[in-house]
Amino acid sequence: MVEAIDAAQVATRSQILEAAGEVFAEVGFRDAKVRDICQRAGVNSAAVNYHFGDKETLYAEVLRYSQARAIEKYPPLLDVAPTAPPEEKLRAFIFSFLLRVFEKGPLAWHGKITSREMVDPTAALDAIIVDKIRPMAEQLRGIVAEILHRPVTDETVRLCSFSIVSQCVFYHHCRPVLTRLYPDQPPLDTVGAARLADHITRFTLAALHHLPVSTTTP
Amino acid sequence: MVEAIDAAQVATRSQILEAAGEVFAEVGFRDAKVRDICQRAGVNSAAVNYHFGDKETLYAEVLRYSQARAIEKYPPLLDVAPTAPPEEKLRAFIFSFLLRVFEKGPLAWHGKITSREMVDPTAALDAIIVDKIRPMAEQLRGIVAEILHRPVTDETVRLCSFSIVSQCVFYHHCRPVLTRLYPDQPPLDTVGAARLADHITRFTLAALHHLPVSTTTP
Amino acid sequence: MVEAIDAAQVATRSQILEAAGEVFAEVGFRDAKVRDICQRAGVNSAAVNYHFGDKETLYAEVLRYSQARAIEKYPPLLDVAPTAPPEEKLRAFIFSFLLRVFEKGPLAWHGKITSREMVDPTAALDAIIVDKIRPMAEQLRGIVAEILHRPVTDETVRLCSFSIVSQCVFYHHCRPVLTRLYPDQPPLDTVGAARLADHITRFTLAALHHLPVSTTTP
Amino acid sequence: MVEAIDAAQVATRSQILEAAGEVFAEVGFRDAKVRDICQRAGVNSAAVNYHFGDKETLYAEVLRYSQARAIEKYPPLLDVAPTAPPEEKLRAFIFSFLLRVFEKGPLAWHGKITSREMVDPTAALDAIIVDKIRPMAEQLRGIVAEILHRPVTDETVRLCSFSIVSQCVFYHHCRPVLTRLYPDQPPLDTVGAARLADHITRFTLAALHHLPVSTTTP
DNA sequence: AATGAATGAGCCTTCATTCAT
């Protein structure tokens, strides 16, 4: 009985969270209206205040929730063995990254919200960075360092990991431009993500394996 | 007399344009307040509506103005001869791209605004795409096609040009994340842009020159 | 069993009543929040509506309760004999009035709430007037009439009783001003109330005993 | 021309100030609605924000304005000569006090608002105390000291001035009670104020002239 | 041409109250 009550409350929270995710993804924090979110969630306008305190806290929760669920569903190394060669890990890292970003359905807003947050950060970004982004960045640097046979602190390692991540986020950050430049391209689905991952991996590995020794390192 | 008035009017327009550029770059279109812009420009709060009609039109003007001035100052191929090898053109393309993005001073807001526009587009984006972005995209595809010895319509050419552009825009799109992840890194200046261009060019050329033949072409 | 439940219920009611008294005294009826009262009472937010119907009814109960307990604790004539001289009764009346008003501890809010009610009355005031205030006013008029050797309906008698009551309520009604004008004065305790009662009594008796015959009676 | 504009603006401010004074007097700060005030003033709901910033600042302005106008219209010593005997000054002080408090028409809300402020002070009270109340309190203490032939710092002087002020404010602070206790009494007008001033003055002078030497002064 | 005053629509938030359990 008590569980039923709790379940109902949790359900309401979840509905708000889902609806808020969609709305924030569509129009951004500022233009998102609490009324719209609540209407879409099928709850009263005051429910946000009751469950989350205010709009800003709700947003932070949405961000955290979205990150957690996306990484839980698509962990950075998918099902690659810890002993696999770094090239394999790199491919998995890239593929899972794209899968998170191109996720459809209930998590579709993850990519959008994260993109917005990167361009126009709120206070909620800091928590995400510490919890999720920094660990993933270090993981990637480790993979690159292994491929390059260099220490993880090497500047080239950092620059190359930037080059990798940049290719992954690009399709989301610049999606509005891409859909306008190439309107014929179908929206990316899981298959498209696989092909894209393939390109990025081949492009990156070719670069990493044949990168000339830097002449500008101080 | 009329010319003097016109000159004054043009000056006012310019002041608003500059102030609006700064404000839009700092807080984005939605959070920018007309009052703030006018105050920073030293003009009356009604001046925006008087000179530009409404806030949205002002924004479109700012975007167009910013693109035009940035590309005028840093043309995509800088001073590379049309007969130069494509590798040279690529380096120039990347360098000029970064210079536009990392520009300081009166044009500093160009990169920021463009980034925002890509993640959260307004109606103004379409005009920019037709006028500026599409031509540059085609130019880049031409360079890549030349390096790869493939037709410009080839999918690999398109994907590779994405990989290039993505590395260029990354440092601006994700600057909030980068400054949090690596707070010790100094903000990029012209020298930093040169070193960054060097890395991206070497990374990209290594990739392009050693890219294995695609096995996934449908 | 039923009695135990009733006892529990009565206890809850009491807790709410006490908490409400404090809150109403501190911030007034309008600014008092039902949630705060319930939180301070350690009960559920819905308890007020459950036990008292609504906020207004609760307030009326608090007012009635506060008056009853205050007068019960400090009856207007304290332990003065009915046959005592009127001057003695007057001193007792004034002293008990001040004691009620300056009461500390659980009844501390009596004075504050009554003051608020006089300046900004609610519907609850009427009941208080009929039950408590009118009888006390008549009692005071009787004392004054006896001292002045005039009928209780005499206008001078009424005006003089106003002059007496006004001195008693002043220290509470205007406490915010007094504490700002004379920040060094300690808050009034029982001793202070005694000295104050002494002043008011002497001031008043000097006035009553030497009041010139009115020349303005219509 | 410019003057006409200024005049219009000042007129709007004044209308809001007057309307706000009425509404604040009627229902108090908390229950007063900005929308009601603006409607009564015949201006837009945003006008308060435009002219005063927010509701609280508007209230502070109303309080200041009300005090200034009331004291300007009825200065504490009216037209009594500085060389007049202190008894004469006392009568003038009391009469002007009552006139301010019982003022009808456009300044009718002065008394009400001041009363509310004394029982339930806001941050605005402090300014009023420094500007108006403290000077008047000192003025009264001077008069009383002269009558009693004692120094102004004497405690009896302070207590007696309290006894005087208390009688003056009583009719306003407790008006809700008085109108309920004596519903037949007409509301006080200028004539009523004169008779009341007469009573308070005679009562007070009788007290001051025959006050026994205090036996409780430490 | 340009301004300062004024507007009105709309949003977030508060809070007493109600309802299902």
Place this chain on the structure above:
DNA sequence: GATGAATGAAGGCTCATTCAT
């Protein structure tokens, strides 16, 4: 009997826009 979740009405404030001068 008592609770915690949920509601709905309403209020203060923001801000792009308009208007008279």
